[in-house]
Amino acid sequence: MKGTVFKTIAILSTLLFIYLCDRFLDSYTLSIMNNIGIFAILALSYNLINGVTGQFSLEPNGFVAIGAYVTALFLIPADIKSDMFALVDPAETVLAMHAPFLPAIVAGGIASMFIALLLSFPVFRVRGDYLAIVTLGFGFIIRIFAINNPAYTNGAMGLNDIPDNADFLWIGSIALITFVVMLHIVYSRYGRAMKAVRDDEDAAIAMGIDTFKIKTTAFATSAFFEGLGGGLLASFLTTISPDQFTFMLTFQLLIIIVLGGLGSMSGTLLSTVLVMGSMEWLRFLDDDMVIFAMHTGAHPGMRMVVFSILLIVMMLFARRGLFGDREIMDIIGEKLGKRSGR
Amino acid sequence: MDLSTFLQQLVNGASLGSMYALIAIGYTMVYGVLRLINFAHGDIMMVGAFLTYFAVSFKFPFEAAVALAIFGSIVVGILTDKIAYKPLRNAPKISLLITAIGISFFLENLFNVLFGGVPRAFSAPEYLSKVMHFNGIYMPVTVVIIPIMTVIILASLLWILYRTKYGMAIRALAFDIPTVKLMGINADSIISIVFALGSALAAIGGIFYAVSYPSIDPLMGIIVGLKAFAAAVLGGIGSVTGAVLGGFILGFTEIFVVALFPELGGYKDAFAFFFLILVLLFRPTGIMGEDLERSRF
Numbered sequence: 001m002k003g004t005v006f007k008t009i010a011i012l013s014t015l016l017f018i019y020l021c022d023r024f025l026d027s028y029t030l031s032i033m034n035n036i037g038i039f040a041i042l043a044l045s046y047n048l049i050n051g052v053t054g055q056f057s058l059e060p061n062g063f064v065a066i067g068a069y070v071t072a073l074f075l076i077p078a079d080i081k082s083d084m085f086a087l088v089d090p091a092e093t094v095l096a097m098h099a100p101f102l103p104a105i106v107a108g109g110i111a112s113m114f115i116a117l118l119l120s121f122p123v124f125r126v127r128g129d130y131l132a133i134v135t136l137g138f139g140f141i142i143r144i145f146a147i148n149n150p151a152y153t154n155g156a157m158g159l160n161d162i163p164d165n166a167d168f169l170w171i172g173s174i175a176l177i178t179f180v181v182m183l184h185i186v187y188s189r190y191g192r193a194m195k196a197v198r199d200d201e202d203a204a205i206a207m208g209i210d211t212f213k214i215k216t217t218a219f220a221t222s223a224f225f226e227g228l229g230g231g232l233l234a235s236f237l238t239t240i241s242p243d244q245f246t247f248m249l250t251f252q253l254l255i256i257i258v259l260g261g262l263g264s265m266s267g268t269l270l271s272t273v274l275v276m277g278s279m280e281w282l283r284f285l286d287d288d289m290v291i292f293a294m295h296t297g298a299h300p301g302m303r304m305v306v307f308s309i310l311l312i313v314m315m316l317f318a319r320r321g322l323f324g325d326r327e328i329m330d331i332i333g334e335k336l337g338k339r340s341g342r
Numbered sequence: 343m344d345l346s347t348f349l350q351q352l353v354n355g356a357s358l359g360s361m362y363a364l365i366a367i368g369y370t371m372v373y374g375v376l377r378l379i380n381f382a383h384g385d386i387m388m389v390g391a392f393l394t395y396f397a398v399s400f401k402f403p404f405e406a407a408v409a410l411a412i413f414g415s416i417v418v419g420i421l422t423d424k425i426a427y428k429p430l431r432n433a434p435k436i437s438l439l440i441t442a443i444g445i446s447f448f449l450e451n452l453f454n455v456l457f458g459g460v461p462r463a464f465s466a467p468e469y470l471s472k473v474m475h476f477n478g479i480y481m482p483v484t485v486v487i488i489p490i491m492t493v494i495i496l497a498s499l500l501w502i503l504y505r506t507k508y509g510m511a512i513r514a515l516a517f518d519i520p521t522v523k524l525m526g527i528n529a530d531s532i533i534s535i536v537f538a539l540g541s542a543l544a545a546i547g548g549i550f551y552a553v554s555y556p557s558i559d560p561l562m563g564i565i566v567g568l569k570a571f572a573a574a575v576l577g578g579i580g581s582v583t584g585a586v587l588g589g590f591i592l593g594f595t596e597i598f599v600v601a602l603f604p605e606l607g608g609y610k611d612a613f614a615f616f617f618l619i620l621v622l623l624f625r626p627t628g629i630m631g632e633d634l635e636r637s638r639f
Contacts, residue, residue, distance in 0.1 A: 056439045122622035129379050130575075130622060132439055136381075137568050137615040148608040247564075251447055258440060301454040308448035315441040316429055 011180065018172035030168050032280065037171035038233050040272045041178045043256040044265055045225035050254075051262035051325065052186060053218040054198025059116075059135035060253050062142045063223045065245035066115060067108030067230025069146070072159045072240055073097050074104035080161050087150040087157070094152055101165040105174075105231030112227025113220045120216040127201065131219075139247060146242040158241025159234075166235035174232065178225050182265045183327070185221065194218050195263070195325075248304070252279070255311055263325030271322060282306065343601065346479045351601045352594075357485040357554065359593025360492035364547035365570035366577070366585035367499065368540025374516040374580035375536050377435070381442040382422055383544055384567015385449040388560060390415040390545025391552040392453060395464055404467040412545045418449075419541025420534050428530065446564075453560035461559040464552040471556075488550050495546065496586060499539065503582065508535055516580065565611055572614035576621050578628030587629055592617065 021033060042060055049057050076084070078095045099107065119138065123131045146153040153159070185191050193214045196204040204211055234240050256275045260267030285302040314321065323331060343351075365387055372380045393414045397407030426445050430438045472483045503509035511532045514522045523529050551566065552558050573592045577584030592614055600607050621628060 050436070054434070054436055056436045058443070119619075122619050126622055126626040128377075129435070129439060130618075132381075132443075133379055133568070133571055133575075134615075134618060134622070137572070137618060140565060140568065141612050141615050144609060144612050247447075251443075254440065254443070262436070301451045301459070304451040305448060305455055308444050308451060311444040312426055312441055312448065315437050315444065316426070319433065319437055 011176065014176050015173065018169060018176070021172070022168040025168075032276070034166070034168055034171050034236055036273055036276045037168065037175040038229050038236065039253070039256065039276055040175045040269055041171075041229040041232070042226055043253050043260070043268045043272050044175075044178050044182045045222040045229070046253045047257040047260070047263065047265060047268045048182060048185065048194075049218050049222040051257055051264070051268075052191060052198065053194040053215060054262075055215055055219070056129060056132045057135045057219070057222075058132055058247070058250050058254075059119075059138060059223070060226050061245045061247060061249040062135065062139040063112040063116065063226035064230035064233060064249060065139075065142050065146070065242070066112045067105070067227030068234035068240050068245070069108075069153060069159070069230075070111045070227070071104045071108040071231030072162045072234045073152075074099040074107055075101065075163050075165070075235060076159065076161060084160060085150070085154050087155050089151070090154075091151040101163075101170070101235070105228050105235070108231035108234075109224040109227035112230070113224040116220045116223030117216065120219050124212050124215045124219075136247070139245070139250065143242045143245065153242070156242060158239065158244075160239045162234050162238045162240070164235055164238050166232045171232055171236065174228065178228075179265060179269060181225075186265060186327070190214065190217060198263070251304070251307070255307055257321075258311060258314055259321050261321035261323040261325060264321070264323040264327055266328040267321060267323035270328075279303065346477060347601070350479050350481060351597050353481055353485050353489075355594035355597035356489040356590065357550075357593070358597060359590035360489050361547045361550050361554075361566070361589075362570050362573045362592050363586040363589025364492060364495070364543045364550070365566060366574040366589045367496075367582055368544045369567075369571050370574040370577070370579055370582060370585040371512070371536050371540050373574070375512065375519075375533060376427070376431075376438075378427065378438055378442065379571065380540075381439075381446040381567075382449060383540065384563035384565075384570065385446050386415050386419055386422075386541045386563070387544040387548035387551070387566060388453065388558070388563035389418050389449065390541075390548035391464070391558045391562065392457065392560075393545075394549050394552065395462060395558060398465065404470075408549055411549060412542050415541045415545035415548075416538045419537040419544075423534060423537045428533075450560050450564070457560065459560060461557045464556045464558050466553040466556065470553055482554075484550075484554050488554070491546075491550075495543065499543070499582065502539070508532070512536055569611075569614035572618040572621075576617050576628055578630040581628070581630040584628055584630030 021030065025033065042064065046057075046060050049055055049059075073081075073094055074097050078098065081090050081095060119134060123134050147156050149155075185194075193204070193209045196207065196209055197211050197214050201211055204214075237244075252275065256271050257268055259275060260269070260271035282303050285306060286300050365383065368383045368386070369380060372378055372383070390411050393411035394407045397410045398404060402410065422445055426441045427438060430441060466484070470484055470487070474481055474483055474486070501509075503512060511522065511527050512535065514525075514527070515529060515532055515536075519529055522532075547566075547570075548563070551562070569592060570589065573588035574585045575588070576591060577586065577588030595617075596610055596613055599613065600610055
């Protein structure tokens with residue numbers, strides 16, 4: 001009972017916070033907040049398959065791309081589409097697609113989830129690390145398809161003029177919903193089964209857990225929210241192209257969930273803010289630097305060198321990240337419990 | 343397709359397949375011993391090509407440059423294992439995989455920062471860039487030399503694996519690491535040999551690649567590495583001969599499908615992925631592989 005009251009208050013005050021931010025913050029701060037919100041959605045769902053279920057996957061860029069394209073095609077009006085498609089005329093279905101904002105992003109999520117179900121069949125049939133390589137390959141294939149099917153995707157030129165419906169009210173609320181849903185999954189029967197699969201698959205099978213079903217559920221749920229996040233991203237950026245959804249995106253999310261702790265949703269939320277903030281702050285690394293009166297010249301990619309070293313060092317020396325595989329509520333609860341002598 | 347075109351495509355396929363085979367061997371050997379998908383392996387191939395490029399541009403003769411590049415790649419391969427993988431031998435599998443992807447991303451971006459992301463023209467020595475001509479078939483010398491060299495290299499690799507003590511130790515390691523350690527074998531140095539062999543072959547594959555498609559860039563290893571891994575799974579992961587077979591099958595498929603159906607040319611890089619999915623669906627052990635641990639439904 002006390003828990004429910006607390007939860008309701010927490011959710012309502014977060015909603016109020018989102019509303020106030022949207023109302024009073026300037027557009028630059030809001031764009032950073034929007035970015036953080038979208039990355040939080042992506043990282044939370046990515047942590048479900050990687051951290052909670054323990055199946056190493058490299059899929060986000062592919063599923064985000066699917067969500068972004070599907071949402072964009074639903075949002076852009078038909079006359080703008082026929083003007084925009086420069087290489088070939090858009091396909092009939094593309095012209096016919098039209099939907100309001102919420103159904104459009106949900107459609108993006110469902111499309112990603114559908115692909116995830118298709119992929120999970122060959123991948124989870126065998127044990128081992130095939131998920132990683134298949135999803136890594138998928139991220140490249142999706143780009144090849146986008147470029148080679150200009151009637152659906154406008155090829156390498158991508159889609160522009162996507163209506164910018166995604167304000168912070170939408171992004172913040174969906175991030176909140178994602179967080180609540182993920183916590184509910186983690187603490188549910190499914191969540192415990194996922195952790196069992198992660199910790200010892202043989203023991204999980206022996207306990208009667210249908211590991212194929214659990215892994216597929218986790219993967220499809222991740223994919224749904226990644227597609228949703230992709231739709232928000234498309235509407236937030238108003239322009240998308242195949243080159244946006246490279247492995248770089250996946251790598252940023254991987255850094256976030258490793259720093260937050262594989263399996264910890266609250267850790268992921270905190271580290272999203274930290275990583276996105278430092279990405280912004282470390283921008284100077286990519287620019288021309290003066291070291292001992294010598295110009296180093298611009299180094300696009302220097303930040304990524306730093307972040308990949310960070311990832312390796314974290315894996316070697318601080319594998320648990322901020323919160324390990326636990327939630328901050330549990331850690332605090334345990335501390336309080338100790339103090340009261342329980 | 344007439345006979346001369348067929349023969350020409352056959353040689354092209356053999357040449358492309360050789361490169362995939364050489365790189366696939368590194369994946370399959372590391373997987374066989376450590377059960378690890380070494381994501382950095384494709385990038386070792388890139389390192390090999392780049393080191394050759396720089397050695398040549400420092401006026402080294404081509405042969406010396408190649409030797410230097412192979413040596414450099416071996417050093418990078420062994421260092422990767424010692425620094426990043428060895429401390430994690432007893433860690434959860436996912437940590438090892440995350441580290442591997444971190445190394446891969448690190449190498450790509452390091453070379454990107456140091457040398458720029460623009461593709462560089464790779465200049466092979468004159469005797470390798472000649473074009474031969476007989477019976478109406480024109481083909482570059484490289485497409486003939488590459489398969490021949492590959493066969494020689496593979497024969498020596500098989501000799502190492504099946505006729506020397508080190509090879510025996512490698513094969514034993516693939517079965518059971520703790521028992522091998524009990525037999526008084528230094529498992530870590532044998533694992534280093536595995537990385538050295540794999541990296542050397544990847545570097546050779548990278549140099550072949552750079553000579554045939556005379557352009558190199560820091561991201562060239564990703565897609566080739568991915569294809570080579572698919573080839574290794576197709577042949578049966580853990581099996582060296584399987585990797586070679588898978589590499590050649592993939593090479594021939596890419597060349598012949600594009601020759602027969604030119605409209606599929608844009609999807610050339612996707613074939614390997616579909617092979618991978620099909621193999622996982624219908625024969626997860628690959629062509630020559632031993633039984634994988636199968637997941638029960």
